[in-house]
Amino acid sequence: MGEAQERVAALLAEHDPTTTDRLEFLRARFDAGLAWVHFPVGLGGLSAPRAMQQEVDEALTAAGAPDNNPRRIGIGLGMAAPTILAYGTGEQHRLLRPLWTGEEVWCQLFSEPGAGSDLAALATRARRDGDDWVVTGQKVWTSSAHNARWAILVARTDPDVPKHAGLTYFVCDMTAPGVEVRPLRQITGEAEFNEVFLTDVRIPDSARLGEIGDGWRVAQTTLMNERVAIGSRSSAREAGMVGVVAETWRAHPDRRTAAAHDQLLGLWVEAEALRLAGVRLRQQLAAGAPGPEGSAMKLGFARLSQALSGFEVEFLAEDGLRYDDWTLRRPELVDFTGRGPGYRYLRAKGNSIEGGTSEVLRNIIAERVLGLPAEPRVDKDVPWKDLPR
Amino acid sequence: MNLLYTDVETDLRASVADLLGTHSTDLWPRLAAVGVSGLAVPEELGGQGASYRELAVVAEELGRSVAPVPFLTSAVLATTALLELSEDASARSLLSRLSSGAATAALVVPLSSWESWPDGRGLVRSVADAGSADVLLVPIEGRLHLVDAADVTPVVALDETRPLADVAITATTPLAGPGDDAVRAALVAGAGILASEQVGIATWCLETTVAYLKERHQFGRPLGSFQALKHRVADLWQSLVLARAAARHAADALTTGVDVPIAVSVAQSLCSTVAVRAAEECLQLHGGIGMTWEHPVHRYLKRAKANEIALGTPTRHRATLAPLVDLAGPTVGA
Ligand SMILES: Cc1cc2nc3c(=O)[nH]c(=O)nc-3n(C[C@H](O)[C@H](O)[C@H](O)COP(=O)(O)OP(=O)(O)OC[C@H]3O[C@@H](n4cnc5c(N)ncnc54)[C@H](O)[C@@H]3O)c2cc1C
Numbered sequence: 221m222g223e224a225q226e227r228v229a230a231l232l233a234e235h236d237p238t239t240t241d242r243l244e245f246l247r248a249r250f251d252a253g254l255a256w257v258h259f260p261v262g263l264g265g266l267s268a269p270r271a272m273q274q275e276v277d278e279a280l281t282a283a284g285a286p287d288n289n290p291r292r293i294g295i296g297l298g299m300a301a302p303t304i305l306a307y308g309t310g311e312q313h314r315l316l317r318p319l320w321t322g323e324e325v326w327c328q329l330f331s332e333p334g335a336g337s338d339l340a341a342l343a344t345r346a347r348r349d350g351d352d353w354v355v356t357g358q359k360v361w362t363s364s365a366h367n368a369r370w371a372i373l374v375a376r377t378d379p380d381v382p383k384h385a386g387l388t389y390f391v392c393d394m395t396a397p398g399v400e401v402r403p404l405r406q407i408t409g410e411a412e413f414n415e416v417f418l419t420d421v422r423i424p425d426s427a428r429l430g431e432i433g434d435g436w437r438v439a440q441t442t443l444m445n446e447r448v449a450i451g452s453r454s455s456a457r458e459a460g461m462v463g464v465v466a467e468t469w470r471a472h473p474d475r476r477t478a479a480a481h482d483q484l485l486g487l488w489v490e491a492e493a494l495r496l497a498g499v500r501l502r503q504q505l506a507a508g509a510p511g512p513e514g515s516a517m518k519l520g521f522a523r524l525s526q527a528l529s530g531f532e533v534e535f536l537a538e539d540g541l542r543y544d545d546w547t548l549r550r551p552e553l554v555d556f557t558g559r560g561p562g563y564r565y566l567r568a569k570g571n572s573i574e575g576g577t578s579e580v581l582r583n584i585i586a587e588r589v590l591g592l593p594a595e596p597r598v599d600k601d602v603p604w605k606d607l608p609r
Numbered sequence: 610m611n612l613l614y615t616d617v618e619t620d621l622r623a624s625v626a627d628l629l630g631t632h633s634t635d636l637w638p639r640l641a642a643v644g645v646s647g648l649a650v651p652e653e654l655g656g657q658g659a660s661y662r663e664l665a666v667v668a669e670e671l672g673r674s675v676a677p678v679p680f681l682t683s684a685v686l687a688t689t690a691l692l693e694l695s696e697d698a699s700a701r702s703l704l705s706r707l708s709s710g711a712a713t714a715a716l717v718v719p720l721s722s723w724e725s726w727p728d729g730r731g732l733v734r735s736v737a738d739a740g741s742a743d744v745l746l747v748p749i750e751g752r753l754h755l756v757d758a759a760d761v762t763p764v765v766a767l768d769e770t771r772p773l774a775d776v777a778i779t780a781t782t783p784l785a786g787p788g789d790d791a792v793r794a795a796l797v798a799g800a801g802i803l804a805s806e807q808v809g810i811a812t813w814c815l816e817t818t819v820a821y822l823k824e825r826h827q828f829g830r831p832l833g834s835f836q837a838l839k840h841r842v843a844d845l846w847q848s849l850v851l852a853r854a855a856a857r858h859a860a861d862a863l864t865t866g867v868d869v870p871i872a873v874s875v876a877q878s879l880c881s882t883v884a885v886r887a888a889e890e891c892l893q894l895h896g897g898i899g900m901t902w903e904h905p906v907h908r909y910l911k912r913a914k915a916n917e918i919a920l921g922t923p924t925r926h927r928a929t930l931a932p933l934v935d936l937a938g939p940t941v942g943a
Contacts, residue, residue, distance in 0.1 A: 478938060489855075489875050492871075493852070493879050497853075503613050504613065582840040585846055586840070593823065595836060
């Protein structure tokens, strides 16, 4: 029996998943180091190779153990946790357990009305006041802010230096006075994301992640992990959008045309190749040789989900003209498969915007992966306060 | 399923790349000397007993240099067909000659064949490497035949690095065993390996384009600093990531025998599309120099485009895939 199996067996012996309360089980799993095995001992891990995680997950699933619903708490798992691990203090590390179990949902207070792709232009100010920082500004497109207990936040602590140099990274308590969350209804009718107004919100200096003025570097950790998280889902053939569309095709023999057939097969092939690229990326990670392929996955995922969902609506013809429900809802997660084709079509449009646009991703690939020279920069050495806005 | 390159494969790639870098005229004998000609042949017949994964790595390197060697035709297609018939004594002895590099063989079907091929009694057009092959293998009425006499007429090929000939057979000796199965196995393996060749071509095209965009200046800046061009090469890189995963999967499937037909058709249709686009973009982004005979990109474009037709076009591979993945097309006449 391998180490993974042994540890899983020990956990199951102490906590029978069929009789143990869900949260209690998840906490025990965290304490046993089986949450994310590559994290250090004491922080939900075993300092083990990432490859072991899959074995652990499979063994626990087979034993009927509850999962922590990674989709609902994706921002915490994919972005906050790696950043806290890289930059957090011992005190801050305590945030990890409720984050992993899903007891506490996280959101990401990065984007602002004036700073989207150009995140380093952000204007939310944090001023020092004794042991606290006082934060004022407006964030936007904040997914899950309405459910979130905590946020990762980047704010400007020094407007007199060039824009990348004056930022600092914080953990923000979403229940603190001065935090106001307002739903933003989106193209699908839902309000999945929000505007967040921060008015004299007090954040203790102990909730700072990384050094003062080092917020850009800390944010890079978050953003890199975000791309990997977005890009590396689904491992079964025909999982996700392609499966939905394939089923729709199977269900409607009367609507098939030769042209649509070849188009569908082309998309199916691309989906399969994307899946294989994901498998390959995970094998690279497990072999200790991560590559930049996560960016390729995110780019491909966005393009494919848009092409597939567009195909589906068109293929469905008169049914494609309808929509399932325009009610304003505030969902906990994006549910492509649980909704209708019109929803899928509209929501997929966000896939090339959220987590960094496909255009910005192409810039990053061209410059960092392929080593092409950067665009001439007009704002690099100018203090932030002097930039045109 | 292992989609990475093993250490053995990486070493093999390096030694093939070394040889290809020397630009010698007697490339095939030199490749044969390091075992490339007999990679797929079992050790007891004098070969390397390697797997399709290693064949795929060699194909990638050969694609990277568009080397004019009969690897695909002799070491993959003809060899796979003969391996299917290896209870036949002449097939076995031919395999050992092929593996030592003493002879090369060509399968007498049009290079474009996929899922069906002409009966070798008539004129067979556009047969790859038939002009230089020492031995021709011809499918006739469900049996594979060794050719004793034939008219081989070289034709002008779109891709000069893989010469074509029209073949008219006059006398043959049949081999024992089911020839159609042998040809089918050869075409499937060939298509799977060709996907890796396409990945090699696309890799060269991307690398060459990126290098050029860094060095060529227009409007007072390196071309590569213009975003319109950056995005195009970023997209190429992205599709190459997918193509590589698909090609590795095909090679791995051929090796394990699991999921072969789906893996091969996915890889062949995707990798061909990516390679042709990479070569076309390479040409376009090189401007005028890309259009010249002196710049190597023309050879890559010709090979990529010919490969797109070889062993099944992307459209045909998608059609092959349809029933395998339960995605039937429109009902005819409905
Ligand atoms: C569904 C959804 C959920 C989101 N959730 C969150 C969240 O939880 N937290 C959060 O902080 N943010 C979130 N965002 C915000 C997201 O990160 C931004 O929308 C994104 O970074 C783009 O910024 P922008 O909207 O200001 O567009 P802009 O930056 O204004 O871009 C407009 C257009 O210009 C293009 N563009 C911009 N700069 C360049 C350039 N240099 N080169 C070429 N093209 C360029 C863009 O690609 C885009 O097409 C979410 C967005 C969506 C759609």
